[in-house]
Amino acid sequence: MFAIVDCNNFYASCERLFRPELEGQPIVVLSNNDGCVIARSNEAKALGIPMGAPEFKFRQEMKQKGIHVFSSNYPLYGDLSARVMSVLEYLSPNIEIYSIDEAFADMRGFNHFDLNTHGLEVREKILKWIGMPVSIGFGSTKTLSKIANRVAKKTPKSGGVFVFDSQQQIDNVLKKIAIGDVWGIGRKWSMSLQHCGIHSAYDLAQADSTWIRRKYSVVMQRTQRELNGENCISIEELPEKKQLLVSRSFKNKITNYQLLRSLISGYVARACEKLRKQHSVASSIQVFIRTSPFNDSPKYSNAGTVSLNQYSADTATFIKMATYILENIYKDGYEYQKGGIMILDIIPDSKQQLCLFQPEKYDSNARQRMKLMDHVNNKYGRQTLRLGSESKKRWYMNQNLLSPKYTTSWNDILRVK
DNA sequence: TCTGGGGTCCTAGGACCC
DNA sequence: TCTGGGGTCCTAGGACCC
DSSP states (O other), rough: EEEEEEEETTHHHHHHOOGGTTTHHHHHHHEEOOOOOEOHHHHHHHTOOOOBBHHHHHHHHHHHTOOOOOOHHHHHHHHHHHHHHHHHTTTOOEEEEETTEEEEEETTTTSSOOHHHHHHHHHHHHHTTOOOOOEEESSSSSSHHHHHHEEEHHHHGGGTEEEEEOHHHHHHHHHHBGGGGSOOOOOHHHHHHHTTTBBHHHHHHHSHHHHHHSSHHHHHHHHHHHHHHHHOOOOSSSSOOOOOEEEEEEEEEEOOHHHHHHHHHHHHHHHHHHHHHEEEEEEEEEEEEEEOOOSOOOOOEEEEEEEEEEEEOOHHHHHHHHHHHHHHHHTTTEEEEEEEEEEEEEEGGGGGGOOOOOOOSHHHHHHHHHHHHHHHHHHHHSSSSOOTTSSSOOOOOOOTOOOOOOOTTTTOOOOOO
């Protein structure tokens, strides 16, 4: 048995938490750079604001309809997420944090529990202690628990919790779930399946398995098996990242190499922080830059990768590599709209193969420096210590509608009269 | 004027090896 | 005239997720 806990309209709920007067009001949260809508409260959904809507196209409409619009505030969301996750130990000892607002729980061994009651209790705790509304679904596979979660969310009388218990009940629900709403079936596959007469989750469960495998892939076949109660996707506790990506769209188009370089350096620094935080090292880095795909100005996009013959997590080393790549792919005369870096070939620090001619893990001086830098930055805030090549402002983004960092910044703490 | 960011897994095809 | 069989590794691209 699995459970999935999913925060309702997470980002919108976070913004509402410190602005209780917004309860019942429509809210949307914008992507980085205030580009497009990435989260909506139920009220905003009801007013017809689509997911992914470009902000500038809907600005008038949102204003007119009295929708409260926020820039995304990741320090706030990250902190509230961590608080919600910490309460989940009351649900099960074995939790997999699946995304910022979702976690799976391994419910094996809970056979003698009344899962519905148990779920309702945990839901109540999270609501009371954190103020975050969540939905919880229980099913015999991850895919079925996702569907149970959907039922919990859409059925008010469920109280936010739904448990699949009989096959009859599963069949009845699956018949009502549109194929595109199944976890693992996206837009492309959904269209194709419907073309073949498969319209509901039930249809997919009943379809010929070898045909699914042949026409699509093992991936979809797995989803089908999961719908039929066969466990194919297991719980993984905090899997380490195999690649790390940091990329941003720029506030204004960039035509200046120096600025681009300093931003790219900042991205590298951020990625290396993440790398060290998960106690890993890596040997390759990729840098990419591109012009806007949306306008008529000349298009250019390029990327380059370099590898080291040694593993490292040293920011300076990776910045050097990134700069080398950038020098090679940068071309004058274009208006760059986006750039990013990817750290590849990541392995746990403890498992690295030492080099025959350099029988030391990455340079111990560098290691010391990074340790110090992380320590200072954890204590006094990001970029308190940074490398000279990094831009002072790491992101170069629009965030015109940003809410305070209520829970992570002393300066932003809520004042109560 | 203005269109997000960060991940995973699988497959096919090419280069290369013996 | 006729030119094998069995592998590995890497990369790019396409699907998916939140």
